[in-house]
Each structure stands twice: as structure tokens, then as C-alpha cells.
Amino acid sequence: MNTPSVIFAIFAIILLRQEALAQFLEPNCGLSKTTTKIIHGQSAEPGTNPWLAYIYRTVNQSEPNLVCIGSLIHKEFVLTATHCIHDDDILTVRLGANNSLVGSPTSKDYAVKKAFKNEYFSRWIYFDDIAILRLGEEVQFNDFIRPICIFTDSTKVPDIKTFQTAIWEKTQNDKISGELKILHVNEYHRSQCEETFWKNMTENQICAGPRTGVTCVRVSGAPLIQVININGTLRYAQFGIASFGASDCRGLEVYTRVSSYIEWILDVLGSDTLEKQS
DSSP states (O other): OOHHHHHHHHHHHHHHHHHHHTTBSSTTOSOOSOOSOOOTTOBOOTTSOTTEEEEEEEETTTEEEEEEEEEEEETTEEEEOGGGOOTTOOEEEEEOOTTBSSOOTTOEEEEEEEEEEOTTOOTTTOTTOOEEEEESSOOOOOSSOOOOBOBSOGGGOOOOOEEEEEEEEEOTTSOEEEEEEEEEEEEEOHHHHHHHHTOOOOTTEEEEEESSOOOEEEOTTOEEEEEEEETTEEEEEEEEEEEEEOTTSSSOEEEEEGGGGHHHHHHHHHHHHHHHHO
16 A cells, blocks of 8 residues: 555545535534434424524513524524614524523523624615624534534535425414424525515525425524535535515515625624724
């Protein structure tokens, strides 16, 4: 066996792996306790979506009220929709909540120190519906709290047309079950969403709808994700953010296309890091 050749091959593999992981905000992103295929409408197992963030607004300094879902994309930052955030909100983010609205032994709450809303967002047309929350302390990753993969180079984003997103199923008395479930959706041409909602769309948005209808409650800010193969390792990456649409999960919904805002995300994270160091 040619030892130098073996060493070179191993070194090349390491470099390729580092290069592949360098295309994400966090190198240890998108790893779930289970990467098995989830049947449509099935309950999400604990640890299946460790990047999900429950965003609460505090009312009268005491009563928490769920306003949106987000996704952990970095040890200090959560990605969500701008229309969820109001300037006078006192926000808390719950991570690791075992796919439930209530807390659990695996969950932890984080105060939101600062909210970054896209300056071009308009509540009339819902373009540029993307926001970033900076947490008050760094997150320690574990099996139940882990970031989703966010590409840092738009040219590296794969052309995905089928996705998964988080929903809550309604009970028979029309209440939220409180148990998170997974909905599989397909991308459609944006003209179909334009006809449905009587709104113009741009390439910065994704029009998507469920493969089969279920009675549920959609939550704004929920990540549109899919599992991808990176050098033999299955990782979940985020492609969209739930913006607006049919609330009953039987129709179409519009998502903000994350890849269109990579530079904005990097600018926010970079400028905020510099601000903390100054």
C-alpha cells in the first residue's frame, strides 16, 4: 500500500467535508435524532425537530402568549417572520420543548435581546417577511436543541420541490391538540398562489400546498425544511418561512424563500457580532 497516497486521500476527504460544512451557518446543523421518513400527519417524535423555536409574547409582564414559530439557525439567533414581531413586544423563545406547546424537562426559555426586522417588509403585500431574533445568551446544543442548516451561498442551494413543515392538528371540539405534527407539502407555480390570494408574488417567495388535506392550525414563522445528503450524512436544511395562507391546511400557503435573503442574514449576524465586540 502506498502510504503517501493514503494520507493524501484522507486529507482530501477531510478538506471536502470541511468545505461542505463551511457552506452552512453552523457546522453541526441539521442533525436530528431520527432521519427516518415521517408518514404524512404523523406525530413528530421527541428530538425530531430540535431547531423549532416557540416564540412567546409576554402580556402584562406575566401572561405568555404564543405568537409564532421560528427556527434556531445559530447559537444566538432564531429565524422567523417579520409580521410576527411588533416593536413593543417582550419576547421569549422556548427551545427543546419536545414538540409540545408546554415546557418539558428538555426545554429551556431564552429572553430575546434584540429583533431584526427586514426593513422592506410591508404588511399590505407581505414581501420580505423575514426577521431574526438575537437571544440573550448562547445556546448549548444537545439532542433536543440543535440548529437547522442555513446555506451561506445561494449557488449551493439544491433545487427542492417537496418539503416538510410543522403544524398543530385540531381536536374534535376545534381546539389545538398541543402536539406538533409534520405536514408534507409540494411547491406549486406562484401563479396559483396569486390567483388564490389575489396578491402578486415574487421569486423571493414559495407557493406550496399539502399533498393531502388535514384539519389543522398553521403557525406563521414555521420553517419549510427538507433532508439533504451532505457527504453521506443526512442533514435538514431550511428553505422557507411560513408567511400567510389558508389556515385550515387544505389550501396553498406562501413562504418566504430563505435563499433570497442569505446576504441579509449574513449582514445581520455579522453587524450584530461587531456591535457586541465594540
